[in-house]
Amino acid sequence: MNVSHLTGKVFARLGQEKQLIEYHEILYKLLGLVVDFINADGVSLKLSGMKHFNPFCAALRGTADGFQACCRCDRENAFLASREGKARIYQCYAGLAEIVVPLYDRSGVYIGSMTTGQFHLATGETHSDRAVRRLAHQYGLDAGEMIRLYRETPRLSNLQVEGLIEYLNAIGRLIVSTHNNLMFMEKVNAPDRIELIRKYVEENYRKAITLGETARKFYLSAGRFSHFFKREVGISFMNYVNLYRVMKAEEMLKETELPVSEIAFLNGFGSISQFNRVFRSATGRKPRDVRSP
Numbered sequence: 001m002n003v004s005h006l007t008g009k010v011f012a013r014l015g016q017e018k019q020l021i022e023y024h025e026i027l028y029k030l031l032g033l034v035v036d037f038i039n040a041d042g043v044s045l046k047l048s049g050m051k052h053f054n055p056f057c058a059a060l061r062g063t064a065d066g067f068q069a070c071c072r073c074d075r076e077n078a079f080l081a082s083r084e085g086k087a088r089i090y091q092c093y094a095g096l097a098e099i100v101v102p103l104y105d106r107s108g109v110y111i112g113s114m115t116t117g118q119f120h121l122a123t124g125e126t127h128s129d130r131a132v133r134r135l136a137h138q139y140g141l142d143a144g145e146m147i148r149l150y151r152e153t154p155r156l157s158n159l160q161v162e163g164l165i166e167y168l169n170a171i172g173r174l175i176v177s178t179h180n181n182l183m184f185m186e187k188v189n190a191p192d193r194i195e196l197i198r199k200y201v202e203e204n205y206r207k208a209i210t211l212g213e214t215a216r217k218f219y220l221s222a223g224r225f226s227h228f229f230k231r232e233v234g235i236s237f238m239n240y241v242n243l244y245r246v247m248k249a250e251e252m253l254k255e256t257e258l259p260v261s262e263i264a265f266l267n268g269f270g271s272i273s274q275f276n277r278v279f280r281s282a283t284g285r286k287p288r289d290v291r292s293p
Contacts, residue, residue: 020045023171028052032154033119035168037175038100039112040082042075054118056149060094063139069093078102078113087165094135095127096120096153099161101168106180114168114175120155185219193218194232205245206268211237245269246282253290260287 024035034052037045053061060066073092081088081102088100098117105111120126127135129147136146156164185193197218201209214237215225229237249267252258258266264275264287279287 019174020171023174024052027116027167031119031156031160031164033116033164035114035116035171037112037114038074038078040110042071042078044074054096054149054153056146056153057094057096057118059141059146059149060135060139063141066139074098074100074115078115081113082110087168089121089161091121091124092118094118095131095150097124097156099164099168101165101172103172103176103179105176105183111176111179114172116164116168118153120153121161122155122157126150182219190228190232194229197229197237201241201244205241205248206266208270209238209241209268241268242278243282246279249275249279249287250283250290253287263287 020037027033027035032052032054034054039045057070061070070092077088077090077092077098078100081100085102087102089097090100091097096118097120098115101114103111103113127150132147132150133143136143188196197214200214200217211226212222215222218225220228226237229240233240235243245267249263249269252263252266253260256263260275261272264272267275269275269278276287279285283290
């Protein structure tokens with residue numbers, strides 16, 4: 001098994017999780033801050049796409065040397081947090097506060113860190129105008145503009161910082177859960193994966209089941225899921241679902257006196273006409289004929 005390859009696939013899929021992007025948008029609207037995930041190799045998901053970055057930081061990151069300095073600072077503090085096993089609040093090289101929260105999989109292996117910034121601590125020290133001017137000159141930026149942007153950066157209270165750490169931990173739990181599930185699904189072989197899908201149908205056939213939603217639950221695109229299932233089982237996924245529903249409905253027709261319409265709805269069919277059509281197609285009989293003497 002190529003663990004590095006699997007980890008890369010998991011990381012790519014995490015970047016497609018809409019809920020992570022939604023969490024980022026919520027935090028930005030509340031506090032004007034960005035949130036991101038950095039994997040164990042120091043690579044960022046770039047949830048903000050740079051569009052919500054602190055203007056002061058964006059200016060620094062817009063230079064080659066500034067970008068390298070920011071990445072180096074992020075990696076170093078993520079590493080320290082992973083060693084300490086707890087949230088780390090630090091002031092970056094440019095004089096802004098950031099938070100990094102390490103995450104671990106179910107085996108206790110470090111998988112990356114949640115990060116947020118950039119802000120001033122209400123009780124912390126900030127760079128002087130002279131220090132900001134020196135930084136601006138170092139990276140070839142306009143000193144007056146950089147001083148203005150630095151002073152306009154949000155200032156957070158200790159209580160807000162405490163809330164931020166809790167927020168990052170909450171998002172982190174989602175990432176860890178998604179990571180664990182993705183790694184599991186990537187490792188299981190085809191027969192085991194089919195068995196998991198069958199079990200899902202058995203547990204949910206009474207409810208509405210769609211191809212797209214089921215594919216997402218197994219971390220596959222709808223097209224890949226559909227192709228995989230038909231290749232392994234021999235029929236389409238939705239045909240399989242309907243055949244399972246028909247089987248369960250037939251059992252109820254034989255063993256209970258419930259009305260046909262109620263049996264149809266109890267087994268996940270949206271209407272009696274759909275039930276009659278699918279049942280007849282699968283068995284060659286009408287549902288009521290099952291009860292005929």
